[in-house]
Amino acid sequence: MTAVVVGIDVGGTNTKFGFVDKDGRCLREASILTNAHEEATMFVSRVVEAIQHEFVSLRGTHMLVGIGIGAPNANYYRGTVEDPPNLNWKGVVDVVGLFKKYFTLPVVITNDANAAALGEGMFGAAKGMKDYIVITLGTGVGSGLVANGQLIYGASGFAGELGHTIVDVNGRWCGCGRQGCLETYASAGGICRTVFELLAMRRDESELRSIPFDQLTAKMITEAARRGDRIAKEAFETTGRILGMKLADAVAHTNPEAIVLFGGLANAGDLIFEPTHRYMEKFMLNIFRNKVKLLPSGLTEGNTAVLGAAALIWNELSSKPHSS
Amino acid sequence: MTAVVVGIDVGGTNTKFGFVDKDGRCLREASILTNAHEEATMFVSRVVEAIQHEFVSLRGTHMLVGIGIGAPNANYYRGTVEDPPNLNWKGVVDVVGLFKKYFTLPVVITNDANAAALGEGMFGAAKGMKDYIVITLGTGVGSGLVANGQLIYGASGFAGELGHTIVDVNGRWCGCGRQGCLETYASAGGICRTVFELLAMRRDESELRSIPFDQLTAKMITEAARRGDRIAKEAFETTGRILGMKLADAVAHTNPEAIVLFGGLANAGDLIFEPTHRYMEKFMLNIFRNKVKLLPSGLTEGNTAVLGAAALIWNELSSKPHSS
Numbered sequence: 001m002t003a004v005v006v007g008i009d010v011g012g013t014n015t016k017f018g019f020v021d022k023d024g025r026c027l028r029e030a031s032i033l034t035n036a037h038e039e040a041t042m043f044v045s046r047v048v049e050a051i052q053h054e055f056v057s058l059r060g061t062h063m064l065v066g067i068g069i070g071a072p073n074a075n076y077y078r079g080t081v082e083d084p085p086n087l088n089w090k091g092v093v094d095v096v097g098l099f100k101k102y103f104t105l106p107v108v109i110t111n112d113a114n115a116a117a118l119g120e121g122m123f124g125a126a127k128g129m130k131d132y133i134v135i136t137l138g139t140g141v142g143s144g145l146v147a148n149g150q151l152i153y154g155a156s157g158f159a160g161e162l163g164h165t166i167v168d169v170n171g172r173w174c175g176c177g178r179q180g181c182l183e184t185y186a187s188a189g190g191i192c193r194t195v196f197e198l199l200a201m202r203r204d205e206s207e208l209r210s211i212p213f214d215q216l217t218a219k220m221i222t223e224a225a226r227r228g229d230r231i232a233k234e235a236f237e238t239t240g241r242i243l244g245m246k247l248a249d250a251v252a253h254t255n256p257e258a259i260v261l262f263g264g265l266a267n268a269g270d271l272i273f274e275p276t277h278r279y280m281e282k283f284m285l286n287i288f289r290n291k292v293k294l295l296p297s298g299l300t301e302g303n304t305a306v307l308g309a310a311a312l313i314w315n316e317l318s319s320k321p322h323s324s
Numbered sequence: 325m326t327a328v329v330v331g332i333d334v335g336g337t338n339t340k341f342g343f344v345d346k347d348g349r350c351l352r353e354a355s356i357l358t359n360a361h362e363e364a365t366m367f368v369s370r371v372v373e374a375i376q377h378e379f380v381s382l383r384g385t386h387m388l389v390g391i392g393i394g395a396p397n398a399n400y401y402r403g404t405v406e407d408p409p410n411l412n413w414k415g416v417v418d419v420v421g422l423f424k425k426y427f428t429l430p431v432v433i434t435n436d437a438n439a440a441a442l443g444e445g446m447f448g449a450a451k452g453m454k455d456y457i458v459i460t461l462g463t464g465v466g467s468g469l470v471a472n473g474q475l476i477y478g479a480s481g482f483a484g485e486l487g488h489t490i491v492d493v494n495g496r497w498c499g500c501g502r503q504g505c506l507e508t509y510a511s512a513g514g515i516c517r518t519v520f521e522l523l524a525m526r527r528d529e530s531e532l533r534s535i536p537f538d539q540l541t542a543k544m545i546t547e548a549a550r551r552g553d554r555i556a557k558e559a560f561e562t563t564g565r566i567l568g569m570k571l572a573d574a575v576a577h578t579n580p581e582a583i584v585l586f587g588g589l590a591n592a593g594d595l596i597f598e599p600t601h602r603y604m605e606k607f608m609l610n611i612f613r614n615k616v617k618l619l620p621s622g623l624t625e626g627n628t629a630v631l632g633a634a635a636l637i638w639n640e641l642s643s644k645p646h647s648s
Contacts, residue, residue, distance in 0.1 A: 131483075147471055147472075147476040147483070148471075148474050148476065152455075152472065152577075153472075154471065154578055154579020155453075155580055155616075156612075156615060158579045159471070159578050160579075161576040161577075161579075161609055166569060169569060169607065176610060177610065178609070245490060249490060252486060252488050253469065253484070253489070254469065254476050254578075255478020255479050255483035255485075256479055257479035283490060283493065285502070288482065291479070
């Protein structure tokens with residue numbers, strides 16, 4: 001019997017899960033519609049049904065030993081999800097408690113960025129490292145900080161909000177209600193805002209001049225930059241400068257061995273890595289220079305979040321005795 | 325026989341040490357001149373002699389079980405001090421190795437800010453907390469970060485350089501060679517620079533207009549502010565705004581339960597605590613608001629650094645088995 005865990009990634013549209021062994025092999029993966037309008041109890045019952053259905057083929061050879069969940073606005077300490085932005089779950093939902101109604105197994109939950117950080121450390125780019133940071137450059141900017149080999153959850157479970165460190169107190173309005181958060185510059189939406197600033201400021205021709213604000217995507221900017229569009233290239237330069245500066249600050253906090261970038265914007269590759277690394281080095285205190293690696297994710301793109309959720313529960317199982 | 329450790333604080337002028345028991349009681353304290361022009365080997369031999377001399381009165385009732393050292397530019401991992409700014413120790417000095425020539429005891433070293441952080445956690449304002457930050461507002465701005473009950477040293481031992489996070493990339497020149505570091509605003513020297521900026525900008529009368537730049541001290545500004553001097557009061561407001569903003573960033577990194585401020589500028593009390601706390605709350609992400617305490621040091625002022633160095637070795641003795 002080989003021990004496996006199930007890693008669950010709760011997304012706004014789809015919820016993916018996979019059975020993952022201790023070496024990070026995903027033995028079987030499946031996905032159901034999240035159905036954002038449904039209540040949490042119904043959602044969990046559907047997920048459990050799907051897990052049990054998929055596990056049939058592994059029964060006899062594999063033993064399920066734990067459940068790890070990555071979800072937006074999840075709180076590790078309380079096992080809850082609190083007012084998730086894209087789901088119709090009201091208030092504080094005890095997600096761990098709901099799963100424990102079906103399984104007498106250890107169940108843990110954390111937000112997607114923290115799960116990704118554990119995934120990179122256990123199976124990916126930060127394998128073997130004790131001090132590193134993982135940054136997701138997606139719709140938002142999330143992060144997970146690992147120090148002394150442990151994820152930092154902080155006093156109330158909300159550590160690693162690097163997307164909401166401040167670039168400019170008089171800067172762009174953020175969804176959080178404040179101004180100038182890193183997320184308003186270094187996310188997929190952030191680089192779109194930068195493009196529109198540049199289109200307003202510069203006189204360069206650009207294929208992006210024909211696209212309305214609400215249709216522009218980071219992918220279009222990446223493709224335009226690869227075709228040599230000056231505005232698009234400049235937008236990556238600007239994004240890299242701002243992200244690099246805030247990463248230099250992050251290094252001054254926890255002195256990581258590496259920073260791993262992943263998510264939509266990180267898929268632009270050198271377009272974002274090169275300026276980010278250059279400015280990070282420029283703005284870093286001399287004792288850190290040339291010592292902090294900037295790495296792409298080491299996890300297979302498709303199941304990054306599932307592997308992260310699996311790493312969360314594997315990490316839990318290895319670090320402390322757990323009551324079911 | 326009661327176990328005691330010796331905590332040593334290596335300063336530019338004086339080196340203090342004290343015998344400290346596990347409850348943070350300093351049983352006996354003494355001080356020698358550091359003699360900054362002396363080589364490290366000579367310095368260590370004098371410190372050892374003084375320790376042995378002072379320990380005579382405790383012999384028979386107390387047993388020395390370890391040595392903790394706080395020193396500028398100290399590296400915990402390597403046991404070294406590297407090019408300290410105010411001492412004539414060239415290159416990398418193996419301070420732990422030098423002490424081990426005299427004692428078959430565990431010896432550990434770290435920088436003064438990290439030692440202070442451990443001291444506050446073991447004996448002071450952060451007693452019992454697992455997640456907190458200690459900031460020293462002195463000649464420089466130092467910091468020690470504790471998460472999951474452990475000090476964060478980072479990959480190369482230089483974590484906690486919050487004084488060198490960047491407020492403004494085009495801002496004031498810093499001793500580190502870059503521009504706009506927090507230290508250039510929130511240190512004792514930083515508030516003096518702020519006063520001179522305000523004197524240039526404003527037309528308010530101020531008793532500080534008669535003091536030349538190289539004679540102004542943070543203490544003079546504190547006293548002037550207490551007498552109602554508008555420029556001095558405004559300087560504290562400005563310092564609190566900048567410090568509060570960067571503390572909000574620090575909270576977004578590690579989500580501490582409390583931030584402890586100590587050092588020269590923290591002695592200004594409410595003059596610095598009130599605006600710093602107000603702006604920290606203002607600039608903090610909503611999930612952190614009203615949850616992070618801003619506290620003064622809980623250690624007796626005189627021997628803060630000695631207690632910190634003692635906490636360093638007590639922490640080491642309690643956390644891992646140590647060979648002598």
